[in-house]
Amino acid sequence: MEILTSDFFQRALVGGILIGVTAPLIGLFLVLRRLSMIGDTLSHVTIAGVAFGFLIGVYPIAAGLVFAVIASFGIEKLRKAYKSYAELSIAIIMSGGVALASLFFTLGRGYNADVMSYLFGSIYTLDRTDLMVVGVVTAIVILVVALFHKEFFLLSFEEDAAAVTGLPVKILNMLLTIMTALVISTAIKIVGALLVSALLTIPVAISLLLAKSFRASIILSVIISEIAVIAGLVIAGIWNLAPGATIVLLLIGLLVVIMLGKKGVRA
Template identity: 70%
Template sequence: MDIFSEYFFQRALIGGVLIGLTAPLMGVFLVLRRLSMIGDTLAHVSIAGVALGFLINVYPIGIGLVFALLASFAIERLRKAYKTYAELSIAIIMSGGIALATLLFTLGKGFNINVMSYFFGSIYTLDSFDLWVVFGVTVLVVAVIALNYKELFLMFFDEDAAGVSGLPLRFYNIVITMLTALVISVSIKIVGALLVSSLLTIPVACSLLVARSFRHSLFWAVLFSEAAVVTGLFAAGVWDLAPGATIVLVLIGLLIVSMFAKRGLRL
């Protein structure tokens, strides 16, 4: 139990709680837009940025963040070009991100081990600067959603009515995509690029089973996420498990329990 008094575990817990707040908040909007897979896309693009950061010896998460933001603009651009096939933009950017990451891996064979840690997460290696970056993104996400709650609610439930009412849909779409890029880029060091989309989608899937309104879905998504993060980290600390994977498995467990609970209530 001594691990809980270690600074690295305390930093991991703080970082996990912050991401446990922001990821499901963004996930609710992504699920409503039917863009659940955007998490995987931006995560792979972020990995390409992380690889470049190691290659040029610049803060990897920072470069990954820039790559994710650029990818978010590209996705919105392609969504406008292929209005009928909006999901095509995600497939195109994901392919490009994977290709670029692979190319950078071949150029920097010496740092591939460091980059691979971002695929599976390395939450125990968070330092103070990483926490400040995560905290800054958290504050930004919460502030934007709080200040634009009514506009976002209208846009995601009836986009046509929002457009007729004069709401700048393009602006809000770009804002949501950019915030998602920020959340994903700072999350890959915590849960890893291969698992980051689970924090965006599984808590939302749980919340949709129990929530009765949009506001409730936000609350329950965050609650499920935080419960999984805290439980997963403590379980990983006690039994020496992979933290990111443990968090995701706890989320899946919560989803299964929620599904059976709802089915039981119907019976």
């Protein structure tokens, strides 16, 4: 139990709580727009950026963030070019991210172990700089969602109708994609690139089963995310488990319980 009062665990808890807010906030709009897989895409690109950061000796998360933002612009360009096949943009950018990551892994064999920690998460190694970056991104995401949640809502359900009403659809699309890139690039050290998409989507999936309104979905998805993050970190800390995996498995377990409960109610 001593681990729960240690400095590194307290930093991990703060970082997890912050990401527990931003991930479902952005994830809700991604799910509504049927772009759930964008999380996997940008996480792969972010890993390429992290590897490049280690290669040239710069702050890895900053390099990953730059790569993710550039990729978000690419996704939007390709999504517009293939309007009827929007998922192509995700597949193309993901392929590029995997290719770049593989290339940088080959060029920098000496730091591959460090990069691997970003694949599976290393929340216990968060330092003050990491927390500062996560805090800034959290503040930005909360501010943007608070200012434009109505616009994002309309955009998520009917993009053409949003354009007809005079909304700046291109700008809003880009803003949402950039916010996604920011969240993913800061979350990979907490839950890992291979699991970050789960934190974006599973709390939202649970909230959509329970909530009866859009506002309720937002609030409930954040609450569910925070419960899983805090409980997952405590369980992982006490029993020496992988934190990111524990958080995601708790979310999946909760989703299964809710689905079975709703099925039982209908029966």
